[in-house]
Amino acid sequence: MRVRGNPRAQVVRIGARLDAGTSAGVRERLHEALDSGEGDLILDLSKLEMIDATGLGVLVGAHRRAISVRRRLVLRGGATADHADPRGDPAESGAERGGSRGRGGLM
Template sequence: MAVDIAAEPRRDTIDGGYVEEEQPGRLVRLHGRLDVHSVPDVREALHRAVDGGTGDLVAGLGDAHIADATGLGVLVGAHRRAQRQGRRLVLDDVPPPVLRLLRVTRLYRVLPLAPVPAAQAQVLTRELRQNSRALPSSMPRRAS
């Protein structure tokens, strides 16, 4: 299957959102919910982008909401597919709730994140600290 890399940007409508391939094989933006219902279509769009280019594939998540584990799984699967082809899937414009989820699951160690400007990094760090303190732990306290 030959993919025309110089093709026009592609937009795939998905249940609850859409995937927009701004630069075929190089830049993909995810919009809407990533959950069990939308993952098959998102997976297909990401695989097409991985197969259709070279170098890093940047996935913009600014308008994405990961609703369940299958949303994370599709990103990990696309990352592994990219690695097999000598590429990287780099997450860009990651919103704080998704960043928090990547931190809790420790997937930030596996999935490369695009560098953010220093001012934005300070805001994200502050938000993550505040939000992590605001949520009580579900673990019982240790007896002293």
């Protein structure tokens, strides 16, 4: 993870994984960046390949902390449609694979 700053925003590049094994270090760096800078904190997720519930918790916690220090957390560079579902065609509905996307549920 790398932090770059400029007068109006900071950019934090997140690595390939944000999970139980990496979350403590990422959380600490995000808190440091939020507490020491001004303007938007931009999280560059373009290299992120895997995130679990712990990683999502880090992002939610960083958002809450950003609000408390009067900053804005911006997510940038997420997965594109062709990377979103490694199991097959991104246009294929979840119902065809036994999932619930085709019926309006979350997957």
